[in-house]
Amino acid sequence: MRLPTVEDIERRIPRPEDFQSRARGTQLTARVGVALGIAFGLCFLTGLWSHAQYDPPGWLPIGPQPTQLYRVTQGLHVLSGIAAIPLLLVKLWSVFPRLFIRPPTSSWRELAVEGLERASIGALVGSSVFMLASGLLNIAQWYPWDFSFRATHYAVAWIAIGSLIVHIAVKLPVIRRGLGAQIDHPEQHLDPDAVARRTVLVGAFASAGLAVLLTAGQTVPFLRRLSVFAVRDGQGPQDLPVNRTAKAAGAVEGATDPAFALEIVVGGRTVTLDRDQLLALPQRTHRLPIACVEGWSRNAVWTGVAVRDLIAMAGGDPASEVTVRSMQTRGAFRTSVLPSQFVEDHRTLLALELNGEPLSLDHGFPCRIIAPNRPGVLQTKWVRQLEVTS
């Protein structure tokens, strides 16, 4: 038996001409590409914003106004990412045959240029697939990896956007030509078997639109019942979904301890208040959203004591930064830091009630933080201590 030669193998690899569908073409690729570029741009900007809101840099003091801002930006982030998935698949399909173009044999220079172009496309495709896949798994709350989601999703975003800009710059003449030409040849209808490019294009846009519509209910109230793709079905005690339960956080024992008392630490002095004492203080009621980084969000009515009142009562300045510590014993997000702009806002509450009832255990009983315009992960539940830290 003869071993296959390189030529034998090469003959088996398809060539671009072997792909028959006439629906492919720059007219289609360019149009889908524009939509994908818009979705990626929106996703990138809202992602940067989320990163900044989670951990505001000193030069960008993000405050409690506008109340619903993070809800809107993070909703857009997740929805633009979802819309990008079908668009990316159609775009990859439309250029797939180009993968099989044989490397130029005429000169080393051409080979190098071709190699560089392919490497940049490799970086773009790889990083785009990574961004959409890791984002999708994140909103499904499935973390089958060891690396930090936030740091990695953020770092790869720069690779994706950088290679996207290079790609657009290199392809600009082709994009112009593709957009300038009619989507289908006017005589297309003469060939009854051919799928029109317009059909593929409309299909791509319709899938993106449908995916958005079926997910948007997790953040847009009147779409809730349509929202079969949404990760949170919107159900939960007291008409609010639960992100992590008290059991999962290992907080049940601390939260149900009858001897519970909140500690307020100001300048080394500690004031303690049990739940009845907290309830006896002046209560405030505000309608504020929980806006989870995973894209779901919901307004609710919260009642409790303003954090600034508690700090003032313990002898602190309401214009201070406050560190919040919870009774949680397992997993991340057991503490958060309230910058002074949030503490000063009288709507930043240590909430005791939700939608007119005492907080349920899973929503943070005996007391939790709720502040306007904060990423959900910083709305710490099962609070045991507030400390003025600067």
Ligand SMILES: Nc1nc2c(c(=O)[nH]1)N[C@H]1C(S)=C(S)[C@@H](COP(=O)(O)O)O[C@H]1N2
């Ligand atoms: N102590 C503690 N607080 C927490 C969390 C947590 O894991 N531990 N999860 C946060 C996240 S990610 C969100 S979105 C909100 C959700 O609040 P809910 O479960 O009451 O809806 O709580 C936040 N508070």
Ligand SMILES: [Mo]
């Ligand atoms: Mo969250």
